[in-house]
Amino acid sequence: MTDPTDFSLPDPLEDAHDAIRQLAAAMQSVELNVAQLPDTSVSSNLLLGFGDDGYVLVTVIGGNEVTTYITTGAVADLDHDRLAALEFANARTRENPALPVFLHDGGDEHWDLLVQQSHPTAILTQNPPFLRGMITANIARTVAIRESLGETQLGGRAYEATPEDLQRLAQRAVV
Secondary structure (H helix, E strand, C coil): CCCCCCCCCCCCCHHHHHHHHHHHHHHHHCCCCCEECCCCCCEEEEEEEECCCEEEEEEEECCEEEEEEEEEEEEEEECCCHHHHHHHHHHHHHHCCCCCEEEECCCCCCCEEEEEEEEEHHHHHHCHHHHHHHHHHHHHHHHHHHHHHCCCCCEEECCCCCHHHHHHHHHHCCC
8 A cells, every 4th residue: 555645766777777787787797997987867877998098978768768879079169160069070970870979069168079879778688798898999999080080170178087078968867
């Protein structure tokens, strides 16, 4: 019988938390060291570092636990030249459609380029070597984008391992 004085609400991220736990176990089984990040209002996230200051965000959105997003912030704070930024992102996506590059302008002062893949969560959790391969590919693509950006006038900087940039990427990974 339900307690009529219990006004607690169910956790809207409960299934996302389950998926993230399964993803963390899969990543650890292929020797990837991950950390759980605090939840956003809509997602549960894992963090995997690479290089000196780079990181990959693995995200599961509440209500859409069947899909996992693997995202890197390739470049932050681009100059506000929409045409040049979109041409750059589209050219990179044409080179490798499996690892699309997105311009996230969000209508604010901070324009970023993100590399993001989405995969069925079940495929990633049941095939840890595939998950590792997708994360590795995302990292390599991000490094290549940062290198090729130097040939442009778009400006920008690499995402940094700061609380502000981590929160920024976690928010942009789901919008």
